[in-house]
Amino acid sequence: MDAREEAIQRTVQRKARELGISSDAARRELELSVRAHPDDYASDPSEQALMLLAKVLESIEENRDRDDYLDDDQYRLAFMGRMGVLAATSEKALEIDPQSLDAKLLLEIATPQPVDRRVRSMEKALAEAEASDATLSYADPFSRPKLRVLAALARWSLIAAQPRRAVRTAMRLLDETRRDRDPLGARYTLALAYARLEDEPGFQELDRAWGHRDSAWSALARTLLLFKLDRMPAARRALTGYVSVYESGAFGLASPTLVEPYLPDRPSFEPGSLDEVVFAVHEAEPIIVDTPDFMNWCNSQPGFRESAEAFARRMGYDG
Amino acid sequence: MAFDPAYEDFRRLAIAYHDPTMDSDPYEQTRKAMAFSQQFSWGNDALARSDTDRAFHLACEAAMIIDEELPFLPESEGALAAADAQRLLEEALSLDEYCFDARRMLHAQTSPIMDDHIHYLMERMDEVERVCWERADRLTRNVSAKDPVFFERMSLELAPYLRWVQGAAELNLLGGRYRKAYDLARRAIEIDREDLADSRFTAVLALAKLGDEDELEAFVQWVVPELGEAARDDAWIRLARMALAWQNDRLEEASAHIDWILATYPHAASALTLQSELPEPMFARLDCDPYSNDELVLAVSEATVLLQECADESGRGPLGTFVAEHPGVRAAYHRELEFYGESGEEIGDEEGEEA
Numbered sequence: 001m002d003a004r005e006e007a008i009q010r011t012v013q014r015k016a017r018e019l020g021i022s023s024d025a026a027r028r029e030l031e032l033s034v035r036a037h038p039d040d041y042a043s044d045p046s047e048q049a050l051m052l053l054a055k056v057l058e059s060i061e062e063n064r065d066r067d068d069y070l071d072d073d074q075y076r077l078a079f080m081g082r083m084g085v086l087a088a089t090s091e092k093a094l095e096i097d098p099q100s101l102d103a104k105l106l107l108e109i110a111t112p113q114p115v116d117r118r119v120r121s122m123e124k125a126l127a128e129a130e131a132s133d134a135t136l137s138y139a140d141p142f143s144r145p146k147l148r149v150l151a152a153l154a155r156w157s158l159i160a161a162q163p164r165r166a167v168r169t170a171m172r173l174l175d176e177t178r179r180d181r182d183p184l185g186a187r188y189t190l191a192l193a194y195a196r197l198e199d200e201p202g203f204q205e206l207d208r209a210w211g212h213r214d215s216a217w218s219a220l221a222r223t224l225l226l227f228k229l230d231r232m233p234a235a236r237r238a239l240t241g242y243v244s245v246y247e248s249g250a251f252g253l254a255s256p257t258l259v260e261p262y263l264p265d266r267p268s269f270e271p272g273s274l275d276e277v278v279f280a281v282h283e284a285e286p287i288i289v290d291t292p293d294f295m296n297w298c299n300s301q302p303g304f305r306e307s308a309e310a311f312a313r314r315m316g317y318d319g
Numbered sequence: 320m321a322f323d324p325a326y327e328d329f330r331r332l333a334i335a336y337h338d339p340t341m342d343s344d345p346y347e348q349t350r351k352a353m354a355f356s357q358q359f360s361w362g363n364d365a366l367a368r369s370d371t372d373r374a375f376h377l378a379c380e381a382a383m384i385i386d387e388e389l390p391f392l393p394e395s396e397g398a399l400a401a402a403d404a405q406r407l408l409e410e411a412l413s414l415d416e417y418c419f420d421a422r423r424m425l426h427a428q429t430s431p432i433m434d435d436h437i438h439y440l441m442e443r444m445d446e447v448e449r450v451c452w453e454r455a456d457r458l459t460r461n462v463s464a465k466d467p468v469f470f471e472r473m474s475l476e477l478a479p480y481l482r483w484v485q486g487a488a489e490l491n492l493l494g495g496r497y498r499k500a501y502d503l504a505r506r507a508i509e510i511d512r513e514d515l516a517d518s519r520f521t522a523v524l525a526l527a528k529l530g531d532e533d534e535l536e537a538f539v540q541w542v543v544p545e546l547g548e549a550a551r552d553d554a555w556i557r558l559a560r561m562a563l564a565w566q567n568d569r570l571e572e573a574s575a576h577i578d579w580i581l582a583t584y585p586h587a588a589s590a591l592t593l594q595s596e597l598p599e600p601m602f603a604r605l606d607c608d609p610y611s612n613d614e615l616v617l618a619v620s621e622a623t624v625l626l627q628e629c630a631d632e633s634g635r636g637p638l639g640t641f642v643a644e645h646p647g648v649r650a651a652y653h654r655e656l657e658f659y660g661e662s663g664e665e666i667g668d669e670e671g672e673e674a
Contacts, residue, residue, distance in 0.1 A: 291495030
C-alpha cells in the first residue's frame with residue numbers, strides 16, 4: 001500500500017472537482033502542486049487520516065533497517081514498540097476520519113488478539129462501510145481500502161483455521177479485481193486454501209486461468225495438494241518444478257524466515273526472487289504444519305537439500 | 320463397540336471349542352461353555368489352539384502391552400516393555416504370516432516416520448482384504464448363514480482387515496490427507512455397516528477438516544440408519560458439526576453443540592479445557608463406554624486435528640481456544656475444579672504442563 005500516493009490521488013480528485021478542472025494539462029499542474037505539499041492541500045478528513053497513516057508506515061519502514069543490529073529481546077521490544085506506535089497513530093487517524101477502513105485495518109493488526117476475532121471485527125467493519133457503495137475497482141482510490149480489507153481477511157482466514165472462509169473471501173476479491181490482473185494476489189491465498197481443502201477442481205481452474213507457472217504460491221500449493229491427495233509421483237514432479245523455477249525455493253521452504261505482519265498489504269516483490277519465496281512459504285506455513293510429514297518428505301527428495309544448501313552458500317548464509 | 324483384544328481372543332477360542340454336535344443338549348452345552356470360560360480365565364495359555372489362534376493371542380498380548388501399559392511406564396521400563404511386545408509380535412508372525420494385527424503393529428513399532436507406515440498399510444491393503452475374505456469363506460463354507468456361528472466367524476476373520484483399513488484412515492487424518500482418510504473410513508463402513516470399528520468417527524472429523532458441510536450431512540444420512548443399536552448422537556459428530564458451524568460464523572449453533580457435550584458427558588468441561596492428545600493406539604481405537612468421560616477424552620483427543628489447527632504458542636488453535644473459552648465450559652470447569660478440591664489443583668497443574 002502506498003498510502004501517501006493514495007492520499008495525493010484523493011486530494012487531486014477532490015480539488016479538480018472543486019475547481020472544475022477538466023483538461024489534462026491543468027490536472028497535471030494540480031497534481032504537481034499537491035505532490036509538493038500534500039499536507040497543505042489535504043483539507044478533507046479522509047485525506048488527512050491517510051496522510052497520517054502514510055507517515056507512520058514510512059517511519060516504520062525506515063526503522064526496520066536497524067533490526068539487523070538487534071538481538072532477540074531487543075528485536076521483540078522494537079517490534080512491540082512499532083506496533084504500539086502504529087496502534088496509537090491508527091486511533092488518531094480514526095479520530096480524524098472515523099470511517100477510515102485503513103486505520104481500522106491497521107489498528108486490528110497492531111492490537112494483539114486472536115486472529116479469528118480479528119477476522120470477525122474486520123468483516124463487520126467492512127459490511128458497515130459497504131452499505132453505501134456499489135462496485136469496487138482497484139483503479140479507484142476510494143475502493144482500495146475495501147479491497148485491502150478483503151485481501152487481509154482472506155489471508156487471516158487461512159491462519160485462523162478457516163480455509164472455507166478464505167476461499168469465499170479470496171474468490172470475491174478476485175472477482176472484483178480480475179480486470180486489474182489481481183494486484184493484491186487473491187489468487188495466491190485461493191491456491192493455498194484449495195490445497196488445504198484438497199479441492200483439486202478449484203485449484204485446476206485457477207491453474208488454467210493464471211498459468212501453470214504463475215507464482216511460488218501456486219507451485220507450493222500444487223505440491224501440497226498432490227501430497228495430500230497421496231499422488232506421490234505427481235507431487236514429486238511438482239516439488240521438482242518448484243525447486244527448478246525458484247532457485248531459492250528449497251532454501252526458503254527448509255528454513256522459514258520470520259515475517260512480520262503485512263502493513264496491511266503483502267509487500268511487493270520481484271517475480272522469482274527470494275522475497276517471493278519467503279512470502280509464499282510464510283503464507284503456506286499453516287498448511288505445511290497441518291501436513292506433518294510434508295517437510296520430511298521434501299527433505300528426502302533427491303536434490304532438495306542440495307539445492308537448499310547450494311543457495312545458502314551462494315548467498316553466504318551459515319550452513 | 321470398538322475392538323477389545325482380550326475379548327476377541329476369548330471369542331476366537333470360544334468358537335474353536337464350540338462343538339456343533341452338542342446343540343441338542345442345552346444343559347451339556349451350558350456346562351461346557353461355563354467350563355471353557357473358567358479355563359480361559361484361569362490359564363488360557365494352556366488351552367490348545369491352532370497356530371492362527373495362537374498367533375492372534377500373542378498379538379493381543381503385545382497390543383495390551385503397547386496400548387495399555389506403555390503409555391504409563393517410565394522411559395527406562397518402556398524400552399523393555401516395547402522389546403517384549405516386539406518379540407511377541409515376531410513370534411506371532413512366525414506362527415501365522417497372515418496375522419495382520421501383528422504385522423501392522425510390528426511395522427508401526429519399527430517405523431518412526433508416519434508417512435512410511437501409512438504407505439505400508441496402503442500398499443498391502445488389497446492383500447489383507449483378499450486373505451481375510453479367503454479365511455472367512457473357508458471357515459464358513461459348511462455353515463448356514465442363519466447359524467450364529469456364521470456371523471461370529473465372519474466378524475472374527477474380517478476384524479483384522481477392518482482394523483487395517485481403519486488404522487490407515489486414522490493415520491491419514493493425522494497426516495493431513497483428509498480426502499483419503501474419509502474414503503478409507505467409508506471403505507471400512509462398506510464392509511461392516513454396523514461399523515464395529517467406529518470408522519464414522521474418523522470420517523466426520525475428516526469431513527470437518529475438508530470443510531464440507533453438505534457431504535457431512537449426506538454421510539450421516541447414509542451411515543446412521545444401518546448402524547442398528549450403535550446409532551446414537553456422539554461427541555465426534557458434535558465436534559465436527561461444531562467446527563463447521565464455527566467456521567461459517569454460526570457461533571450460536573457451535574455453542575449449542577458444546578452445550579450438548581457439557582450436558583451429556585460427565586466432567587466434560589475438563590476434557591474440553593485440557594484438550595489432551597492421547598498417544599495413537601496401535602491395536603484399535605480404545606474401547607470406552609458410551610457417554611463416559613473416557614469416551615469424550617478420546618473424541619477430543621482425536622479432534623486435535625481440528626482444535627489445534629493453526630495453534631499459537633499456547634498449543635491451542637483458534638477453534639481450541641473458542642471451545643476452552645466458551646462461557647459454559649469455563650463455568651463448568653470451575654465447578655469441576657471446586658468439586659475435586661485438592662485433586663482439582665492437579666488438573667490445574669496438568670493444564671500448566673500442556674501449555
